[in-house]
Amino acid sequence: MDVAAFLDRVQRADGPDDFRLKAFRAALGRLRSGRPDRARLVLASLSDPTAKPGKAAGNKNACGAWPGAKTTGH
Amino acid sequence: MVSRTTDDYLALAAAGCEAVCEPAFWAGFDRGSVEGFHDYFCQLTEYEPQRAAKFGLPHFAWLCLNPKEAEDLKLAEEVIELIPKFLDRPNVLGIGEIGLNRNSRNELKAFERQMDLAARCRQLILVHTPHLEDKLKGTRLMIDALKSDRRINPARVIIDHVEEHTIALALDAGFWAGMTLYPQSKCTAARAVDMIETYGPERLWMNSACDWGVSVPLAVPLAALEMRRRGHSPAAVDRMLHGNPLQFLSQSPKFKLAAE
Numbered sequence: 001m002d003v004a005a006f007l008d009r010v011q012r013a014d015g016p017d018d019f020r021l022k023a024f025r026a027a028l029g030r031l032r033s034g035r036p037d038r039a040r041l042v043l044a045s046l047s048d049p050t051a052k053p054g055k056a057a058g059n060k061n062a063c064g065a066w067p068g069a070k071t072t073g074h
Numbered sequence: 075m076v077s078r079t080t081d082d083y084l085a086l087a088a089a090g091c092e093a094v095c096e097p098a099f100w101a102g103f104d105r106g107s108v109e110g111f112h113d114y115f116c117q118l119t120e121y122e123p124q125r126a127a128k129f130g131l132p133h134f135a136w137l138c139l140n141p142k143e144a145e146d147l148k149l150a151e152e153v154i155e156l157i158p159k160f161l162d163r164p165n166v167l168g169i170g171e172i173g174l175n176r177n178s179r180n181e182l183k184a185f186e187r188q189m190d191l192a193a194r195c196r197q198l199i200l201v202h203t204p205h206l207e208d209k210l211k212g213t214r215l216m217i218d219a220l221k222s223d224r225r226i227n228p229a230r231v232i233i234d235h236v237e238e239h240t241i242a243l244a245l246d247a248g249f250w251a252g253m254t255l256y257p258q259s260k261c262t263a264a265r266a267v268d269m270i271e272t273y274g275p276e277r278l279w280m281n282s283a284c285d286w287g288v289s290v291p292l293a294v295p296l297a298a299l300e301m302r303r304r305g306h307s308p309a310a311v312d313r314m315l316h317g318n319p320l321q322f323l324s325q326s327p328k329f330k331l332a333a334e
Contacts, residue, residue, distance in 0.1 A: 037238070039237075039238040039239075039265065039268070040238040040239045043209075043210070043237055043238055043239040044210065044239045046206070046207055047207050047208075047209065047210035047211065047239065048177070048207050048208055048210065048211045049210075049211070050211060051211070051214070051215075053177055053178055053179045053181070053182045053215060054176065054177055054178045054179065055178065055179060056145065056178050056179075056180070057144075057145050057175060057176040057178040057180070057181060058176065058178075059176070060142050060175060060176065062176070062204060062205045062206035062207055062208045063206065063207070064206050064207065065206075065207055066207040
């Protein structure tokens with residue numbers, strides 16, 4: 001219900017999807033996988049997969065999805 | 075815990091909590107000098123134990139430079155040099171929560187310096203893993219660093235804030251894994267109990283987040299209710315709430331509960 005209400009709320013709002021919403025929609029697809037580790041799959045899909053430390057911390061706060069992921073918006 | 079109010083101590087004592095363990099943490103802002111850290115370490119090792127004792131609670135602390143303040147390597151080095159002066163305080167259990175926040179080079183350098191400090195001084199280590207999209211990468215970086223140092227015994231290290239995609243990394247490498255409980259964001263009690271059921275209770279514990287954001291100091295006792303609701307035995311609940319933390323923390327000779 002929370003997910004459904006969130007998507008309704010987003011649809012009522014203006015503006016294009018940002019990368020987090022695209023990542024969220026892509027992660028939703030993993031819920032249908034039938035596998036017993038959906039939580040792990042969702043978290044992994046939102047994660048930074050790179051291996052090397054970054055140059056600088058920049059913003060102290062993470063935002064929920066990796067900006068470098070390639071996702072199709074819809 | 076660092077706070078002007080005492081409601082949390084009262085609630086913890088009433089809930090049957092036997093000890094409070096408080097890692098050195100970000101102040102909500104970047105401290106401007108090593109003197110700021112000195113004062114904070116005094117608060118953790120002098121004032122808070124006195125305050126907790128008024129509620130019958132032994133108070134233990136971990137000391138470190140936290141990852142959110144690790145970008146300034148000059149300040150980081152000053153703080154790391156300060157820490158040994160406090161390690162002999164009677165309530166200090168080890169070095170923590172060291173870790174990564176955004177997985178930057180400077181954060182990793184500060185982590186490795188404190189890892190070395192812990193190894194040299196034979197301290198327990200409490201590791202903070204980053205949040206959200208940074209957690210998987212940061213966990214891998216830190217486990218690699220810890221495993222590369224032969225002085226470090228994985229059984230004396232707890233990798234905290236594990237979630238479903240990092241718990242196996244910590245456990246498979248021989249470390250303890252901590253699940254930090256939040257009421258809304260990050261790991262909830264239900265998900266923590268899912269992980270206990272999936273991986274078993276060995277080298278696993280739960281702790282209550284007491285962050286600047288929304289958090290509940292009684293999250294661990296509330297997770298016990300979730301375990302009981304699912305049919306876990308009193309012995310299983312006791313192991314998660316008491317036995318496992320006692321097993322890990324007793325590796326420090328300073329960790330003593332009130333005499334029965």
